[in-house]
Amino acid sequence: MKKSLAGALLALALPGLGAAPASAAPAPAPASAPAPVRAPEAAAVGFAGTVALNNCSGSVVRLPQSRPDDRALVLSNGHCLESGMPAAGVVVVDRPSTRGFDLLNSAGTRVATLRASRIAYATMTDTDVALYELTSTYRQIEKRHRVKALELDTSRPARGTSIKVVSGYWKRIYGCSTDGFAHRLKEGGWTWKDSIRYTAACDTIGGTSGAPVVDTATGKVVAVNNTRNESGGRCTLNNPCEVDENGTVAVRRGIGYAQQTYTIAPCVGTGNEVDLDRPGCTLPKP
Incomplete structure (x- = not known):
């Protein structure tokens, strides 16, 4: 499960950005050249609405039935709780909290610290989710x-959906697609049902736990990021394995x-x- 990182990962390498010199101007297109045909643009996915916890990522979320004056909800992972990871079979409901979230x-850019009630x-x-109610609407x-x-x-996303994993903790966005679904995903003593499997491009790291997984076509949240097989281990902590309907185990490092x-x-x-x-x-x- 992805939580905070050791110091070695604090320095994230940024790819070099190529740019034309300021003095260079693009050559004009011939008068007879047809206008380029642009493909429909996907929904812009940025950091707006995401939050940083002290050990994880998250997002302020609403449902279709949510109203403007409802107290807002923050979505993250169950394993990101300030009290520690709930044991298998444990469900937490209506527990007081004053946790802070950087919006x-x-x-x-951080614009505020929101507070949980x-x-x-x-x-x-079955899943790895936490919903905090805030003091703010x-x-x-x-x-x-x-x-x-x-x-x-x-709605349940389809295989091949283009997605972005937006980490407020790292202020980093990962882009990939849904590669498929794990019938059961086992990690240590926990088992999750019908988990989304990413393509390899979403190489998430510690601190990305709880990040919203956004469908780039709609801009809506379809999942919450929670784990990655780090070293090829079989069903151990930080090395989840897939178990299909027949009990066959697959490890995808x-x-x-x-x-x-x-x-x-x-x-x-x-409400x-x-x-x-x-x-x-x-x-x-x-």
């Missing part, structure tokens, strides 16, 4: 800081995973209240 704008829901059973955050919440998609979030919406009712007894809610219960 970022589109450029990745409680942990609305958290678990590492969506309207207050947008008015004071000019930052909108990210919207959770209510260097490949990262995320937990789908479309299952959250049916469990949230009026952004988590209600695990709502029709269609399949999140684990205490």
Whole structure:
């Protein structure tokens, strides 16, 4: 599971940027040249709405039924809880919290520290998710800081979906695609269901845990980043393995995973209240 890093990873190498000299001007196109045909642009994906925790990443999120004056929710991983990683089978509901979150704008600049009022829901059973309720409403955050919440998609993403993993902790964006789905993903004593597997380009690192996984076509959050097989280990901490319907185990060294979030919406009712007894809610219960 991806949390904070050792100091050796603090220096991230940035690729060199090539640019034309200031004095150079592009040659004009011939008068008869046809205008280039541009492909439809995908939704712009930046840092706006993401947050940095002291050990992980996260994002301010809303659901289709969320209202402007509802207290906002922050999405991260269950293994990022300030109290430590919940054991398998443990579900946390309505626990007081005063945790702080650094809110970022589109450029990745911190514009505010948001404060939690409680942990609305958290678990590492079947999924790896935490939802914090803030003391601020969506309207207050947008008015004071000019930052909108990210919207959770209510549909399961398809294989091959173009995605961005947006880490507020590192202020870094990873781009790749959904390579497929792990029937079961096992890591140490935890098992997660129907996890998203990334293509190799999303080589996430510690501190990216809890980062929103954004569909680049819609700009909506389809998953929450949570782990990567770091060294080829088999089903051990930081080395998750896949188990298919027949019990066959597969180890994919260097490949990262995320937990789908479309299952959250049916469990949230009026006022952004988590209600695990709502029709269609399949999140684990205490």
